[in-house]
Amino acid sequence: MFTSKSVAVCVSLTSGSAALAQSPQFGQSIEPADIAAWDISIGPDGAGLPPGRGTAIEGEAIYVAKCQACHGDRGIGPSVVLAGALVGGMGTLAPDKTPIKTVGSYWPYATTLFDYVRRAMPFQESKSLTADEVYAVTAYILDLNGIVGSNDVIDAQSLPKVRMPNRDGFIPFPRNPK
Amino acid sequence: MVGKTHPEPGDPAAGNGILSRRIFLEGALVAGATSAGLSRGSAEPLTVQPWMKVPGPGFGGYGQPSPFESKVIKVFPPPPNPAGVGASRTPLHMLEGMITPSGLHFERSHSGVPEIDPDQHRLVIHGLVKRPLVFTVEALSRYPMQSRIAFIECGGNSQALNAPQAQPLNVAAIHGLLGCSEWTGVRLSTLLDEAGIEPQARWVIAEGADAAAMSRSIPLAKAMDDALLCLYQNGERVRPSNGYPVRLLLPGFEGNMNVKWLRRLKLTADPAMTKDETSKYTILLKDEKAWQFVFPMEVKSVITRPSPGLTLRGPGFYEISGQAWSGNGSIRQVDVSADGGRSWAPAALQGPILPKAPVRFRAAWQWNGGPAVLQSRATDDTGMMQPTRAQFGDERGLRGVYHYNAIASWRIDEKGEASNVYV
Numbered sequence: 120m121f122t123s124k125s126v127a128v129c130v131s132l133t134s135g136s137a138a139l140a141q142s143p144q145f146g147q148s149i150e151p152a153d154i155a156a157w158d159i160s161i162g163p164d165g166a167g168l169p170p171g172r173g174t175a176i177e178g179e180a181i182y183v184a185k186c187q188a189c190h191g192d193r194g195i196g197p198s199v200v201l202a203g204a205l206v207g208g209m210g211t212l213a214p215d216k217t218p219i220k221t222v223g224s225y226w227p228y229a230t231t232l233f234d235y236v237r238r239a240m241p242f243q244e245s246k247s248l249t250a251d252e253v254y255a256v257t258a259y260i261l262d263l264n265g266i267v268g269s270n271d272v273i274d275a276q277s278l279p280k281v282r283m284p285n286r287d288g289f290i291p292f293p294r295n296p297k
Numbered sequence: 298m299v300g301k302t303h304p305e306p307g308d309p310a311a312g313n314g315i316l317s318r319r320i321f322l323e324g325a326l327v328a329g330a331t332s333a334g335l336s337r338g339s340a341e342p343l344t345v346q347p348w349m350k351v352p353g354p355g356f357g358g359y360g361q362p363s364p365f366e367s368k369v370i371k372v373f374p375p376p377p378n379p380a381g382v383g384a385s386r387t388p389l390h391m392l393e394g395m396i397t398p399s400g401l402h403f404e405r406s407h408s409g410v411p412e413i414d415p416d417q418h419r420l421v422i423h424g425l426v427k428r429p430l431v432f433t434v435e436a437l438s439r440y441p442m443q444s445r446i447a448f449i450e451c452g453g454n455s456q457a458l459n460a461p462q463a464q465p466l467n468v469a470a471i472h473g474l475l476g477c478s479e480w481t482g483v484r485l486s487t488l489l490d491e492a493g494i495e496p497q498a499r500w501v502i503a504e505g506a507d508a509a510a511m512s513r514s515i516p517l518a519k520a521m522d523d524a525l526l527c528l529y530q531n532g533e534r535v536r537p538s539n540g541y542p543v544r545l546l547l548p549g550f551e552g553n554m555n556v557k558w559l560r561r562l563k564l565t566a567d568p569a570m571t572k573d574e575t576s577k578y579t580i581l582l583k584d585e586k587a588w589q590f591v592f593p594m595e596v597k598s599v600i601t602r603p604s605p606g607l608t609l610r611g612p613g614f615y616e617i618s619g620q621a622w623s624g625n626g627s628i629r630q631v632d633v634s635a636d637g638g639r640s641w642a643p644a645a646l647q648g649p650i651l652p653k654a655p656v657r658f659r660a661a662w663q664w665n666g667g668p669a670v671l672q673s674r675a676t677d678d679t680g681m682m683q684p685t686r687a688q689f690g691d692e693r694g695l696r697g698v699y700h701y702n703a704i705a706s707w708r709i710d711e712k713g714e715a716s717n718v719y720v
Contacts, residue, residue, distance in 0.1 A: 146430030
């Protein structure tokens with residue numbers, strides 16, 4: 120008797136319109152189109168990739184002008200330590216080797232490269248590249264790693280299909296909370 | 298000793314001078330331990346100092362530490378890295394208690410600290426929700442709030458101890474990516490409920506308003522459990538270096554996921570696989586596989602005093618003091634050793650003991666002036682005990698960079714100098 124009465128009270132508190140009106144609701148509604156300028160997340164399936172296209176050949180000039188000062192010639196030997204090498208390191212994940220984790224040797228998804236370049240690079244003027252420029256510089260870094268060809272067109276359709284060498288290199292941590 | 302059932306304060310409790318923690322529990326040393334302490338000698342005659350004779354300066358709008366404490370500062374590497382990239386570290390060896398002063402809380406940023414006008418800041422919740430919503434800081438400030446004391450530890454803290462040879466570093470340089478604050482804000486679940494969660498949603502992509510738009514995927518279950526949108530840190534508005542005007546707190550989870558300068562939360566069915574959850578903050582194991590999405594900072598402790606740079610002044614009594622914490626719950630026990638882990642005795646734990654918050658532990662130590670290796674070993678209330686460095690390496694190797702939580706060691710030499718060692 121007591122139990123069923125408690126349940127009834129709970130139900131009326133959470134589903135009654137009077138109760139809802141009393142709970143604080145200070146968010147303002149917004150249309151998806153008005154979020155677009157901020158919605159820069161790219162899913163590994165390519166969700167969110169914008170229109171545009173680029174090739175490695177087009178990307179080289181952008182890389183030289185906007186990326187090379189920190190990341191080094193052809194993505195090797197960065198002048199900024201935290202920038203890390205973008206290219207090479209293939210085979211260094213093997214046991215007992217010192218890993219060199221680059222886009223080519225370690226990154227599981229090519230879409231991450233587009234996402235990160237678009238949101239965070241170039242360091243001194245992030246979010247300044249056009250979609251074509253991001254596709255092109257993405258293509259260039261993938262080409263330097265031998266993952267795509269110099270003339271391959273990288274766009275919203277082709278980028279998610281790029282198979283990264285370390286795609287299957289990740290396993291779940293066994294001790295996460297449920 | 299015959300017939301004695303409880304140790305007395307000052308009794309040896311473990312090898313090489315570790316004394317019973319009853320000293321802390323009972324608040325006094327027995328005569329035996331006191332007489333074995335530092336030789337006290339005679340004090341100089343007392344003099345009347347200038348500040349005792351004339352009025353001091355007046356009030357100030359915002360208090361500052363004594364100028365005599367000017368060495369208690371965060372440490373960070375000099376260029377060549379661009380300013381604001383990397384981390385500054387909390388000087389743990391110069392602090393006490395459980396709370397980190399806001400100005401000394403470590404910083405990790407990827408593109409500097411943005412200068413955000415709170416009136417212009419917006420937080421948007423969208424994606425798999427029934428009603429996409431935008432919040433101003435003023436709107437967030439109107440919700441019912443919660444406070445909790447919680448640590449934030451960078452996933453990369455203590456990574457120097459992965460190095461094959463022990464590096465000559467101090468506690469700040471090794472372990473200083475750890476801070477604890479009283480955080481106050483709005484439960485994230487409140488706002489997600491207001492937006493209306495679509496049934497397919499499993500993840501929340503959190504993103505900052507910094508130039509790097511730092512972004513991480515967070516399990517929806519965590520967002521609904523104890524995630525807090527923090528507006529206040531230690532009673533005042535969150536410091537810019539810690540996410541002003543609003544940051545995410547995911548109690549116990551790796552620091553990088555506690556996104557600062559929070560501007561966007563997008564609910565999705567799958568994780569976004571951002572740079573910081575693929576190329577970084579993943580743990581390369583002994584074989585070619587890497588753990589991904591390593592959320593809790595597991596049980597850990599570190600002795601902050603004595604530690605490198607804090608020279609012992611001759612044989613005698615010393616307090617061993619440190620912090621212990623677990624991202625999975627509360628600290629249940631901390632053991633200390635002065636003989637490199639051959640013998641252990643439980644330390645006194647300073648309350649309050651809170652889940653996912655650091656506990657200050659203290660042990661009494663009678664240093665005989667000879668070599669010693671000080672260690673601490675924490676156990677949390679899930680029963681997990683901090684591993685030795687060997688056990689840690691056996692499980693995952695030492696190539697993983699992140700989430701290093703093995704027992705750390707300070708060697709004390711005959712001069713009273715402490716140094717980082719492996720045993």
